[in-house]
Amino acid sequence: MRHRYGRLIKKDNIVVFPGALERLIEKGLDAVEDTDYAEAVEAFAQAYHFEPDNTRILAPYAVSLYETKDFSLAKEVATKLLHSGTTDYLDAMELYLAISIQLQDYEEVEMTIETLFDEDIIPPDMVKKFNYLRDLNKRLSYRYIREDVEPQKTNTVTLEEFMEGTSEAQQQILAVFENSELDETTKNLLLQIVEKESLHPIIITYALVLLRESGFDEEVTVRKFGLTKRVIPAELELPSQDERSIKVVNQLGGLFEKDPTRMQMAIDASLRYGILAYPFCWDGFSTDEVVEAYMQYIESMFTGSPIISTDLNCMIKTVDEQPEK
Numbered sequence: 001m002r003h004r005y006g007r008l009i010k011k012d013n014i015v016v017f018p019g020a021l022e023r024l025i026e027k028g029l030d031a032v033e034d035t036d037y038a039e040a041v042e043a044f045a046q047a048y049h050f051e052p053d054n055t056r057i058l059a060p061y062a063v064s065l066y067e068t069k070d071f072s073l074a075k076e077v078a079t080k081l082l083h084s085g086t087t088d089y090l091d092a093m094e095l096y097l098a099i100s101i102q103l104q105d106y107e108e109v110e111m112t113i114e115t116l117f118d119e120d121i122i123p124p125d126m127v128k129k130f131n132y133l134r135d136l137n138k139r140l141s142y143r144y145i146r147e148d149v150e151p152q153k154t155n156t157v158t159l160e161e162f163m164e165g166t167s168e169a170q171q172q173i174l175a176v177f178e179n180s181e182l183d184e185t186t187k188n189l190l191l192q193i194v195e196k197e198s199l200h201p202i203i204i205t206y207a208l209v210l211l212r213e214s215g216f217d218e219e220v221t222v223r224k225f226g227l228t229k230r231v232i233p234a235e236l237e238l239p240s241q242d243e244r245s246i247k248v249v250n251q252l253g254g255l256f257e258k259d260p261t262r263m264q265m266a267i268d269a270s271l272r273y274g275i276l277a278y279p280f281c282w283d284g285f286s287t288d289e290v291v292e293a294y295m296q297y298i299e300s301m302f303t304g305s306p307i308i309s310t311d312l313n314c315m316i317k318t319v320d321e322q323p324e325k
Contacts, residue, residue, distance in 0.1 A: 021047055025056055032060045035257050037067035048077070055084050062095055066260055071102045090126060097133055098264055106141035110134065128301050136268050159192045167200045174206045182214045197223040201276045201322060205239060208278065212236050222279060225318060231279050240274030244281050251291045256298075266298045273319045285312050 028043035044061035047054065058081040065074035078096040082089070093116070100109045113134045116122050122130050162170060177186060193199060193207040201224050208222065211233035219230050240249075248270050256263035270290075274281070282290045293312045297320070300307045307313045 021050060021054075025054075028057070028064070029060060032064060035067075037064040040064040041068050041070070053080065053084070055081075058084060059092070059095075062099070063260060066095070066099055066102070069102075071099055074099045075103060090122065094129070094133070094261055097137075098261055101133070101137055104141075106137050109137045110141075113137070125304055128304065132265060132301060136265075157189065159189060159196070162189065162193065163196075163199075167203060170199075170203050171206060174203070174210060177210050178213075182210070187211065187214065187216065191220060194220050194222060201225070201319075205275055205278045208233055208236070209238065212238075224277060224280060225315065227280050227283075229280060229283075236279055239278040240271045242274075242281060244287060245270065245274045247287050248282075248290050248294070251287065252294060255291065255295060262298050262302070265301065266294045269297065269316070269320050270294055273316060276319050276322055277315075282312065282315075 024043050024047040028040045028047065031037070031040035031043060040060065041064045044057055044064060047057050048061060051057065058077055062074050062077040062081055065071070065077060075096070078092065078099055081092045082096055093112075097109050097112065100112075113130055116130065157173060162173065165173065177190075182190070190207045190211050194204055194211065196204070204222065204224060208220075208231075211220070215234050217232055217234040219232055222229050222231060237243075240246075249267050252266045252270060253263055256266055285293075289312060293310070293316055296307045296313065297316055299305075307317065
């Protein structure tokens with residue numbers, strides 16, 4: 001009687017005996033379950049070398065590569081996953097977009113999401129999630145876009161002239177003042193901007209940071225989102241660099257470690273708060289309360305269920321949904 005064995009796999013003159021590939025896959029899956037992504041990558045890399053189109057490998061391998069920050073290879077694997085046709089397409093697309101954002105492929109992400117909406121591929125229960133990814137991509141991409149502005153055009157700008165510009169134009173004007181010695185006229189303009197509540201919060205933050213960098217050590221009054229605070233710019237930490245914000249990010253990372261998409265969304269939302277609401281840092285609430293609020297907020301994005309209407313939850317939602325100008 002002929003015995004039946006699993007098939008032999010041969011590549012680059014190396015033979016993998018029956019069962020060896022399966023053991024590598026199981027080892028990788030167990031490592032993912034234990035959130036040991038480095039070990040998972042090691043196991044899946046060997047299996048992927050021999051069977052790069054094995055659909056059992058692609059999703060967990062891509063996630064593990066994302067977690068270990070090997071984004072270039074993660075995108076290669078995620079691309080195979082998208083084209084495999086054996087998994088939920090939108091789940092695979094969500095992972096692919098998250099990886100692409102990390103690689104700063106912002107234009108591709110925008111075009112891809114726009115196509116998904118145009119072709120009506122995204123179901124109603126996932127619209128909010130993809131809109132959030134789109135907004136996140138737009139916010140991050142703006143950090144890397146700087147248009148040249150002639151310094152002499154801003155030396156004599158008045159607050160009234162500044163107020164006439166769009167938010168983008170205002171940021172371009174402020175960008176001229178970075179890494180330069182500020183004269184009294186410029187400092188006076190920045191002081192007026194900081195205390196002008198009607199300006200977009202990101203503009204107020206930008207001006208406040210510039211005053212901080214210049215060593216401005218007098219009190220200023222900041223008003224945002226219905227809150228008022230007197231601060232000395234020179235004594236402030238940079239946005240999201242204070243100890244409290246770092247603790248929130250670390251705790252969110254630990255709580256969502258098995259769900260990289262939720263983790264990224266929660267962390268990005270907390271960092272967005274740190275920038276837009278600066279210098280207000282969830283004042284009056286404990287770190288645990290803040291972390292719990294972000295968990296509820298992100299979960300509401302996935303389930304569509306409303307979040308509990310507390311002062312903290314409403315503030316987080318208001319800041320995160322602040323429109324771009």
